[in-house]
Amino acid sequence: MRFMSDELAGGRHLLTIGQLANYAGVTVKAVRVYHDRDLLPEPPRDSSGYRRYGAEHAIQLVKIRTLVEAGVPLARIKELLGAGPEQFAEALDEIDRNLRKRAEEIRRTRQRIAQLHSGDRLFVSPEVASYLQRLREIGVSERTVLLERDLWILLQSVAPEQAAAWIADKLAAIADPEFCTLYVDYDAAFDWSPNDPRLPALAERTRQWFTSRDANAEAEPAPDPTITQLATVTAGASSPAWARIAELAKQTR
Amino acid sequence: MRFMSDELAGGRHLLTIGQLANYAGVTVKAVRVYHDRDLLPEPPRDSSGYRRYGAEHAIQLVKIRTLVEAGVPLARIKELLGAGPEQFAEALDEIDRNLRKRAEEIRRTRQRIAQLHSGDRLFVSPEVASYLQRLREIGVSERTVLLERDLWILLQSVAPEQAAAWIADKLAAIADPEFCTLYVDYDAAFDWSPNDPRLPALAERTRQWFTSRDANAEAEPAPDPTITQLATVTAGASSPAWARIAELAKQTR
DNA sequence: ACTTGACCTTGCCCCTGGGGCAAGGTTCGA
DNA sequence: TCGAACCTTGCCCCAGGGGCAAGGTCAAGT
Numbered sequence: 001m002r003f004m005s006d007e008l009a010g011g012r013h014l015l016t017i018g019q020l021a022n023y024a025g026v027t028v029k030a031v032r033v034y035h036d037r038d039l040l041p042e043p044p045r046d047s048s049g050y051r052r053y054g055a056e057h058a059i060q061l062v063k064i065r066t067l068v069e070a071g072v073p074l075a076r077i078k079e080l081l082g083a084g085p086e087q088f089a090e091a092l093d094e095i096d097r098n099l100r101k102r103a104e105e106i107r108r109t110r111q112r113i114a115q116l117h118s119g120d121r122l123f124v125s126p127e128v129a130s131y132l133q134r135l136r137e138i139g140v141s142e143r144t145v146l147l148e149r150d151l152w153i154l155l156q157s158v159a160p161e162q163a164a165a166w167i168a169d170k171l172a173a174i175a176d177p178e179f180c181t182l183y184v185d186y187d188a189a190f191d192w193s194p195n196d197p198r199l200p201a202l203a204e205r206t207r208q209w210f211t212s213r214d215a216n217a218e219a220e221p222a223p224d225p226t227i228t229q230l231a232t233v234t235a236g237a238s239s240p241a242w243a244r245i246a247e248l249a250k251q252t253r
Numbered sequence: 254m255r256f257m258s259d260e261l262a263g264g265r266h267l268l269t270i271g272q273l274a275n276y277a278g279v280t281v282k283a284v285r286v287y288h289d290r291d292l293l294p295e296p297p298r299d300s301s302g303y304r305r306y307g308a309e310h311a312i313q314l315v316k317i318r319t320l321v322e323a324g325v326p327l328a329r330i331k332e333l334l335g336a337g338p339e340q341f342a343e344a345l346d347e348i349d350r351n352l353r354k355r356a357e358e359i360r361r362t363r364q365r366i367a368q369l370h371s372g373d374r375l376f377v378s379p380e381v382a383s384y385l386q387r388l389r390e391i392g393v394s395e396r397t398v399l400l401e402r403d404l405w406i407l408l409q410s411v412a413p414e415q416a417a418a419w420i421a422d423k424l425a426a427i428a429d430p431e432f433c434t435l436y437v438d439y440d441a442a443f444d445w446s447p448n449d450p451r452l453p454a455l456a457e458r459t460r461q462w463f464t465s466r467d468a469n470a471e472a473e474p475a476p477d478p479t480i481t482q483l484a485t486v487t488a489g490a491s492s493p494a495w496a497r498i499a500e501l502a503k504q505t506r
Numbered sequence: 507a508c509t510t511g512a513c514c515t516t517g518c519c520c521c522t523g524g525g526g527c528a529a530g531g532t533t534c535g536a
Numbered sequence: 537t538c539g540a541a542c543c544t545t546g547c548c549c550c551a552g553g554g555g556c557a558a559g560g561t562c563a564a565g566t
Contacts, residue, residue, distance in 0.1 A: 006382075012403075015410050018542065023410035029542090033524060048532055050543055055403035058410060059376050066365045066375065074523075092370055099363050105322075106356045112319045113349055117342060122319065123312050150265075150308035157268050157276035157311060271513065281514090286553060301561055303514055326551070 013052040014043055020053045024061040025102055031061065035075050038080065070095050072100070120149055128152045129168045130173065138180045147238060173213070182209055186242070189220045195242040203248035264307040273306045277314040284314065290327050291319050292334065322356070323348050373402055380420045381405045384497055391433045397440045418482060426466070435462055439495070447497040456501035464496065 021028045034040040040060055043053045060081070067077045072095060080091050115122050121129045128149075135145050155163040173179045185202060192199065275280045287293040293313055296306045313334070320330045325348060333344050368375050374382045381402075388398050408416040438455060444505045445452065 003554080014407060016543075019410045023406075027524080029524065029526090032545095037523095050532080055406040059373075059404045062376055063369060066362070066369055068523085070366055089370060092366055096363060096366055099366070103356055103359045106352050106359070109319070109323050110349060110352050113323055113345055113352070115346055116316060116319055120312075123315050151275075153308040153311045154267060157272045210424050223337050260566090269514075278555080282553065282555090285516095288554095301514080303561080321552085 002149045013054040015053040015058065017051050017053070020058060020061060023058055026061065026065050032129050034061070034064055034074075037078065039074060039078050065096070068097040070099055124149060124152050124158065125164070127164070128156070129173060130168055131167060134174050135183070138174075139184055140187045141190075144190065171184070178209060182206065186245075189241050189245070190239045194240040196241060199241060199244055200248055206245065208250055266307040268311065270304050270306070270364065273311060276311055277318050279318050287314070287317055287327075292327060292330065292331050293320065320348070323352060337451075377402060377405050378409065378417070378420070380417070380424060381409070384420060384423055386420065387427050388436070389425075391501055392437055392444075393440045431462060442494050442498070443492045447492040447493040448495060451496060452497055453501055455457060456498045459498065475506040 015023070017028050017031055020229065021031050031040065035042050043051050043057055044098060046052050063081065064077055067075070068078065073079070074090075080088055083091070112122065120132065124132070132145055132149055132152075135148065136142075152167070155166070174183075182205060185205075189196070189199065189202060268276070270281050270284055274284050277284075284293065288295050293310060296304050296310055298307050316334065317330055320333065321327070325333070329344075333341055336344070365375065373385065377385070385398055385402055385405075388401065389395070398478060405416065406422070408419070427436075435458060438458075442449075442452065
């Protein structure tokens with residue numbers, strides 16, 4: 001009969017790779033990878049070629065696992081274990097800062113995931129989101145609101161700064177009750193025939209609203225042709241009546 | 254002169270891959286990977302072969318990025334985007350649970366990292382850690398404490414359950430002042446010559462302490478030969494005097 | 507009309523941190 | 537003495553892209 005301690009008598013290295021891995025809570029494969037990467041020194045082998053580990057390896061392995069769990073890349077761990085204690089302490093500080101940052105990111109991601117559930121706050125800027133919300137509140141149809149949303153998405157992608165300037169303008173406009181009724185009437189006109197007799201009046205009211213606004217505002221924000229055309233073209237593409245209004249507005253101007 | 258909107262007039266797809274990627278906060282490469290993985294439909298191409306995206310792609314891409322950031326594998330994301338809304342909601346719940354779990358893990362990892370800074374609480378069980386702490390408090394040399402620590406590490410790796418039983422025993426013993434003075438004397442004897450005349454007396458006191466303890470305890474915990482041998486052999490390997498004491502104790506028994 | 511720089515295209519190989527499997531050799535407990 | 541549970545090396549595979557090559561295209565300035 002043999003005791004395990006008979007094997008130990010010869011030296012301080014008695015753990016098999018499986019025992020070591022189990023102790024540290026890692027897989028056998030991981031231990032071998034750490035050997036390959038020179039993070040953990042290769043221990044002596046016993047007579048049959050098995051690796052035999054001692055307490056010093058166990059300690060080192062727990063350090064490695066702790067750093068790995070903290071998200072430190074293996075190459076960096078190798079540097080750290082070889083460095084002096086003051087660099088090590090400094091590195092630990094930085095690792096802790098990273099961990100805190102990651103916790104914060106998880107917090108934000110959780111909020112995002114919750115918003116993914118419903119709503120479009122995720123796809124547009126907060127300003128645009130509240131603009132869309134106002135549209136819904138004054139009774140604009142969901143179809144038109146979604147059309148607006150898509151327009152803003154495109155706008156923010158193509159020219160984020162001009163989109164920001166324009167949305168500020170729109171947020172101001174929607175505080176005006178006259179603009180609201182005008183918008184609601186536009187919404188209703190979506191399905192009208194392009195020959196509907198009510199269209200010229202709507203175009204005229206639109207023209208008047210813009211005129212009075214431009215009179216009040218001293219320096220109107222430069223009306224970038226790209227963006228205004230983008231808006232009209234996109235809108236016109238979905239509703240023939242809206243396209244007709246744009247045409248009428250151009251003629252009277 | 255051409256306006257960007259001239260290109261748009263033909264359809265609703267106007268973003269280049271770079272604009273799209275920039276809007277969603279991902280790299281161009283990532284967008285192409287999502288095409289390869291069938292997460293994001295391939296948009297139409299313009300006359301020169303460039304991909305041209307619309308708002309619907311932007312929305313889809315933001316969803317994808319949000320899920321990717323939450324750590325959802327691409328294959329799973331593909332399933333989710335194709336599934337019905339109730340499965341989607343269910344999946345979001347599970348993802349959120351995972352995120353919370355990860356936040357908790359980060360909290361624990363931060364504590365571990367802090368302990369890595371100094372101390373050996375990471376390498377042994379809490380019971381062993383407090384035992385080692387007691388040894389330091391009664392004045393045992395650091396060298397011997399480290400020797401004990403390494404022994405416990407090996408013990409916990411080879412036979413965790415017996416180590417747990419033994420440490421309970423040791424924690425009881427160290428409450429006995431007689432055991433403490435005995436331990437401190439052992440510590441001092443580490444460097445003695447194996448022929449030192451004080452050794453037999455020390456061996457005799459050891460024998461007596463064990464005898465009286467065994468008399469008090471009715472059922473002594475099965476003295477596993479593997480473990481006791483491990484202890485004696487490991488200890489004896491580092492100090493000839495200790496080896497001599499073990500030999501003396503064996504003779505008198 | 508030409509150039510320059512920023513984009514776009516496809517294709518291929520590279521990285522991390524291991525997992526899985528093959529094809530053996532070893533040791534343990536009954 | 538046998539089967540289960542170890543151990544050994546070696547090789548290929550995965551996600552989620554990054555980097556680079558070798559081109560084609562576009563807008564602006566001169």
